[in-house]
Amino acid sequence: MTARLPARFTAPRAATLPPVSPRPTLRDVATAAGVHPATASRALNEATRSLVRPATVERVREVASALGYQVNPIARSLKTSRSETVGVLIPDLTNPLFPPIVRGIEDALGASGYTVLTANTDNDPARESSNFAAMQARQVDGFIVATARLDDPLMHEAALRGVPMVMVNRQTEQLDVSVVAGDDATGIARTVDHLVGLGHRDIAHVAGPLDVSTGAVRLRAFRTAMQGHGLPDDRVVVAEAYSEAAGRTASLELLDGAVPTAVVAGNDLLAIGSYDALEERGLICPDDVSIVGFNDMPFIGRLRPPLTSVRVPQYELGVEAARLLLDRLSGRTVTPRVVLLPVQLVVRGSTAPPRG
């Protein structure tokens, strides 16, 4: 029996296109192939394909591609209550840190047929909750969360209930969810090594906000590294946010006391703020003060002076997070893992031996 297509699909495309294109349905395929919709479904579905006779599979698939059939994911989701969709929560796409991460996530998930829903929370608990809820309503299969606020009750409860979730670039001890992040501690240690190697002894740290995990982690790493060199670990000022302005404020505070010969900034943005502060005080980088950033943002090497920074493999962070989530979704892995990706100190013009 040859597959006969319903007239509406074989009709030649008129020069004046009809306003709406009726997508063929599974039933259309089934009748055209002379089988029951259930059989067509099984034939088209990877997992159930083995249940139907090879010849039938072949026929159905041919008809399906002839009709240009594509399964309707909505209907499928309704039935299976899975959506092949994951939600990605980030604070702000405009922050240069996140685009590469998101891109990595989309590439990795897309390769497995998943699509991603992103939302910006601006670290606002209300936005975060509503976005999270909206995504849950849309039946996302899991989450990748780049915002620290796991104290959000909704998210916290969801995590406890076993909603698949992996955190990226942020850590949390309170809950066992998978985490992928850069190896911040090592990055900071290398930074301090580098500065000490140049001859610096009076090294200060402009820390990021301590309620954000990276802020706390890097601060602790700084203290440890300094102690390891037998140097004072208390030259620390905490910025209120990971922003240029906060970095400037914090740095000015620092400069009001004894001026250190080197500053380890918790972040590239904070480092830029330090640039500003130095300029305001008439100090020159690196002649008077060396500065090191963190993240190695795009074009940061073209600043005046080029910023020495710790390169974090952001794209790979995203890819790895996606992979972890996929493992979890496929049921392969259940136990949470912590993956730390190696970072690399990129030395540029903002660090030099201390004057005199």
Add this chain to the structure above:
Amino acid sequence: MTARLPARFTAPRAATLPPVSPRPTLRDVATAAGVHPATASRALNEATRSLVRPATVERVREVASALGYQVNPIARSLKTSRSETVGVLIPDLTNPLFPPIVRGIEDALGASGYTVLTANTDNDPARESSNFAAMQARQVDGFIVATARLDDPLMHEAALRGVPMVMVNRQTEQLDVSVVAGDDATGIARTVDHLVGLGHRDIAHVAGPLDVSTGAVRLRAFRTAMQGHGLPDDRVVVAEAYSEAAGRTASLELLDGAVPTAVVAGNDLLAIGSYDALEERGLICPDDVSIVGFNDMPFIGRLRPPLTSVRVPQYELGVEAARLLLDRLSGRTVTPRVVLLPVQLVVRGSTAPPRG
């Protein structure tokens, strides 16, 4: 009658949370409120609310919020074949031009209850087609497209068929879809005015690829502006892509002839490439050659020297694109519109009067 909740919803949350949370369904709400699901649906639905007695509406809404009911968008989509979702196609999220645009889109659409699906195409026709198709399958209500390739047959046909679609940051004459972009022509004109005002007469243009609309538009604007000043308009070299490397190559080619006193780059990335080329040739910006960019990317003012550039309101571009699409989706506006947002020349340290 007081609303009695089914036991499973009133059960106290155990310390050890159950692995899965059964979301209440419309039927649950209905029975709890003592009405038929259809009535509950109408009561909860903005548009049909007027059909049901106010007292009933009240009761249903109370029960709904008590149960924490949220409509299941999947089921609704299946029924209505609308999804409250729009697809956003961009070449590469990692290009600093796009995050603000996407953010603007998400903010504007999110405020109207829409969620967005983004995909990166890398300007690869194959990826573009498949992403587009996947989004169509997911029942997106419309598209915002930031990739130039409207020659894609799928997309072209969809546009002809009246699939709601707006293009951002790219133009096309061949099709009548709404477009929102920066006012490139004026931006280039202001740039040339600025340079001429500084005393430059020998001004060259490093154009972006001409098969991208911005490349062509800016080149045309450059020619027009130069002619307007009675200056030669043929000092043009076309870069192969909007990238640093392509900018460097094109600029080197330019510098191999008579060195101009000023360069109008089609793009900030191209301008950075020009920086590189200048440096290689031992020339100083702005002493030997002035350079102007386009887009005013983040931190571009912190380069060495700070780049004079044309600021494009990217976030607003996204917002406006979203607004246009929303208008279209709500049926308010049907005829395509072209919206050009004003740009602004930001003068910094990369432009100065010509030497001598």
Add this chain to the structure above:
DNA sequence: CCCGAGGCTGCAAGCGTTTGCAAGACTGGT
């Protein structure tokens, strides 16, 4: 020759909503 066991396929229910249709309850006018 009969019977049990597989291998394929069809049947039908149901996922959670929306919505055309119709029935019941009122209202007011005559």
Add this chain to the structure above:
DNA sequence: ACCAGTCTTGCAAACGCTTGCAGCCTCGGG
């Protein structure tokens, strides 16, 4: 008191797919 019209609500059928269950057919062994 009756009837037409208006409100309010219920009924049931979809939307397009998946899946447990059951039935059919075929085949090989006893």
